[in-house]
Amino acid sequence: MPEGHTLHRLANRQRTLLGGQVVAVTSPQGRFAQGAALVDGTIFHTAEAWGKHLVQRYRPLAGARRAGERLVHIHLGLYGSFTEQSAPMAPPVGQVRMRIEAADIGVDLRGPTACEIYTPADLDALVARLGPDPLRRDAEPERAFSAISRSTRPIGALLMDQKVLAGVGNVYRAEVLFRAGIDPYRQGTRINRDEFDAVWADLVSLMRVGVRKGRIHVVRSADDHGAPSYAADRPRTYVYRRAGEDCRICGTRIAHSVLDGRNLFWCPICQR
Missing domain, CATH: 3.20.190.10 (MutM-like, N-terminal)
Structure with a gap:
């Protein structure tokens, strides 16, 4: 989607x-x-x-x-x-x-x-039933943090819930959590405000790049080397669709599970 x-x-x-x-x-x-x-x-x-x-x-x-x-x-x-x-x-x-x-x-x-x-x-x-959209100038991130900070659901599920955040899909979910060093199974109540602000700012930045380029770019230039992307016509990712491959940062094998019916990818070491 x-x-x-x-x-x-x-x-x-x-x-x-x-x-x-x-x-x-x-x-x-x-x-x-x-x-x-x-x-x-x-x-x-x-x-x-x-x-x-x-x-x-x-x-x-x-x-x-x-x-x-x-x-x-x-x-x-x-x-x-x-x-x-x-x-x-x-x-x-x-x-x-x-x-x-x-x-x-x-x-x-x-x-x-x-x-x-x-x-x-x-x-x-x-x-009214959608969460704030990081790409809209009228977005109110406070609404998203309020919903996340009161929930015991995993942050990996909350980021995909359109009632919490509008527009975030599986790729951005996996990649911003990696870039923030946050375990996708950590409960929303254990995400502090600084961590949320960093994730929100990263989403705003990365999604604007997506609008401008017409495709998702999430790997920092210093890390944009090594193993190829998961598909010939896609940029590199850190964890998305890289299950079993070496982490670009620490070399640990990328983990995979299913959360709320969607594939989830993360690094067990970089995302403690």
């Missing part, structure tokens, strides 16, 4: 490509036909992300007899993706849930978990 930096990068991209343009919106697949009709022929105003959720805002043309701003909420889930092509767009291929076409560019959405019309109240409810 895409981590939060991917959704923020998509929001930035769509603001650049479509912002301020009148768009034709359809649902070739048919599953979003009613929603598409509500925003078809309106102005693509902006897009923004909260964690792993993308919200597009559409506004009526001046003088149009339509309701006010419309919101489209998208959650890509495991299989959702956006593709782009120049306009006029070719006939859709595959199960296109939503097609957005402007004068010179078009965007297709395939396979999302959610693609739906939202009301302002729906958006308020979504934001």
